[in-house]
Amino acid sequence: MYSTQMEAAKKGIVTKEIKRVAEKEKIDEKVLMELVATGKVAIPANKNHKMLDPEGVGKGLSTKINVNLGISRDCADVDKEMEKVKTAIDMKAHAIMDLSSYGKTHEFRERLVQTSTAMIGTVPIYDAMGFYDRDIKDITPKEFLDVVKKHAEDGVDFMTIHAGLNRETVEIFKRNKRLTNIVSRGGSLLYAWMELNNRENPFYEYYDQLLDICREYDVTLSLGDALRPGSINDSTDICQIKELMTLGELTLRAWEKDVQIIIEGPGHMSIDEIEANMILQKKLCHGAPFYVLGPIVTDIAPGYDHITSAIGGAIAATHGADFLCYVTPAEHLRLPTLDDMKEGIIASRIAAHAADIAKNVKGARDWDNEMSKARKEIDWNKMFDLALDSEKAKRYREESSPEHEDSCTMCGKICAMRTMNKVMANESLTLSE
Numbered sequence: 001m002y003s004t005q006m007e008a009a010k011k012g013i014v015t016k017e018i019k020r021v022a023e024k025e026k027i028d029e030k031v032l033m034e035l036v037a038t039g040k041v042a043i044p045a046n047k048n049h050k051m052l053d054p055e056g057v058g059k060g061l062s063t064k065i066n067v068n069l070g071i072s073r074d075c076a077d078v079d080k081e082m083e084k085v086k087t088a089i090d091m092k093a094h095a096i097m098d099l100s101s102y103g104k105t106h107e108f109r110e111r112l113v114q115t116s117t118a119m120i121g122t123v124p125i126y127d128a129m130g131f132y133d134r135d136i137k138d139i140t141p142k143e144f145l146d147v148v149k150k151h152a153e154d155g156v157d158f159m160t161i162h163a164g165l166n167r168e169t170v171e172i173f174k175r176n177k178r179l180t181n182i183v184s185r186g187g188s189l190l191y192a193w194m195e196l197n198n199r200e201n202p203f204y205e206y207y208d209q210l211l212d213i214c215r216e217y218d219v220t221l222s223l224g225d226a227l228r229p230g231s232i233n234d235s236t237d238i239c240q241i242k243e244l245m246t247l248g249e250l251t252l253r254a255w256e257k258d259v260q261i262i263i264e265g266p267g268h269m270s271i272d273e274i275e276a277n278m279i280l281q282k283k284l285c286h287g288a289p290f291y292v293l294g295p296i297v298t299d300i301a302p303g304y305d306h307i308t309s310a311i312g313g314a315i316a317a318t319h320g321a322d323f324l325c326y327v328t329p330a331e332h333l334r335l336p337t338l339d340d341m342k343e344g345i346i347a348s349r350i351a352a353h354a355a356d357i358a359k360n361v362k363g364a365r366d367w368d369n370e371m372s373k374a375r376k377e378i379d380w381n382k383m384f385d386l387a388l389d390s391e392k393a394k395r396y397r398e399e400s401s402p403e404h405e406d407s408c409t410m411c412g413k414i415c416a417m418r419t420m421n422k423v424m425a426n427e428s429l430t431l432s433e
């Protein structure tokens with residue numbers, strides 16, 4: 001018997017989750033087991049999430065993507081969020097985070113666990129205020145842990161816990177001015193709690209109790225980055241790096257108890273700093289999987305932050321990030337609509353796949369080569385089938401019909417593909433007007 005995937009792997013047991021992930025990634029089960037045993041790969045799989053089709057996150061595996069959704073005070077339509085869940089799974093999201101931050105979130109979480117084959121993440125501190133219906137200042141450390149326990153019982157596979165923001169790091173934050181202070185929602189709540197009560201971060205102080213809960217249900221801890229940069233001005237500063245060092249220490253303590261770890265990372269960051277940040281995380285956190293939001297490579301494009309973050313995500317994943325938290329065009333502006341979510345998913349899937357090609361992930365290039373073959377053969381149906389967004393590809397072609405079926409309106413009769421196919425097959429060709 002074993003309590004977590006990591007414990008099983010350390011004991012040399014190939015679990016059904018390891019089998020399934022190895023099959024999907026087309027890698028050897030024993031190799032994967034070793035990666036799980038050493039924490040380089042996490043397989044978030046809560047014992048109470050019966051619907052789950054597990055995924056591996058980490059070294060040597062394909063880059064995974066996460067979709068954020070959930071109700072807020074200003075947009076509290078549970079049915080609309082459930083529609084997003086179904087669409088996100090259809091669009092092949094590997095993970096869904098329920099970031100609901102209003103009212104009694106239990107009902108939505110229960111429906112999510114019953115519906116989702118994708119792994120599920122939450123941020124328990126978001127839920128604490130609605131759960132207890134009182135000011136954050138008056139919530140006790142035990143009550144925070146009780147929310148974690150509730151989410152664990154409900155079947156949540158990974159939880160964001162901002163345990164790295166301790167008093168020491170808070171002092172450093174106070175001494176080192178930032179342009180955008182703290183932009184992490186969970187981080188800002190914890191900072192408020194710590195300042196108002198003049199106490200240590202409860203998730204840092206009672207980290208061992210937290211680990212016991214995670215171990216019991218096999219919840220993967222996604223150690224949150226409360227001090228991630230919220231502007232390109234603040235990236236790679238002492239606050240961010242100090243917190244990352246603490247996350248590295250907390251990683252080793254979790255692994256001692258066989259609790260699986262993912263590390264969360266930035267944020268807003270210029271392109272030239274991304275590679276160094278990936279190296280630092282892997283070193284300071286002992287090879288633990290890295291889960292990044294963006295990086296958003298410029299601050300000036302609200303409405304297009306799926307693009308600013310896909311650029312950063314592709315570069316980050318090329319240099320070691322394992323898991324991309326999607327960003328939608330609604331970032332910094334509003335709660336995403338269903339269409340915002342779709343654009344965010346497409347953008348992060350492009351970033352993940354582009355990185356998989358660069359990283360030589362097994363099979364990644366085959367998809368591109370099939371598409372290129374279909375293009376050369378001017379096989380439109382094949383191209384639509386292979387397209388990441390088949391519906392859009394089809395619609396664009398239908399809206400602009402060429403004279404020659406075997407070309408498109410870009411070049412028409414002087415279609416390069418068509419010309420070359422005919423010339424190379426020694427077929428007759430007239431290219432005059």
Ligand SMILES: C[C@H]1O[C@@H](n2cnc3c(N)ncnc32)[C@H](O)[C@@H]1O
Binds near residue numbers: 332336
């Ligand atoms: C940490 C990330 O989570 C996103 N985020 C926070 N709450 C929600 C929600 N209810 N739905 C979708 N995204 C959300 C923010 O836009 C930020 O990028």
Ligand SMILES: Cc1ncc(COP(=O)(O)O)c(N)n1
Binds near residue numbers: 183184225325
């Ligand atoms: C990669 C990543 N980082 C952070 C968060 C949590 O958000 P927050 O820190 O704002 O509470 C997240 N869901 N994903």
Ligand code: SF4
Binds near residue numbers: 183331333
């Ligand atoms: S401006 Fe909007 S997205 Fe940014 S922290 Fe405030 S509520 Fe969240």
Ligand SMILES: [Zn+2]
Binds near residue numbers: 268
């Ligand atoms: Zn931002």
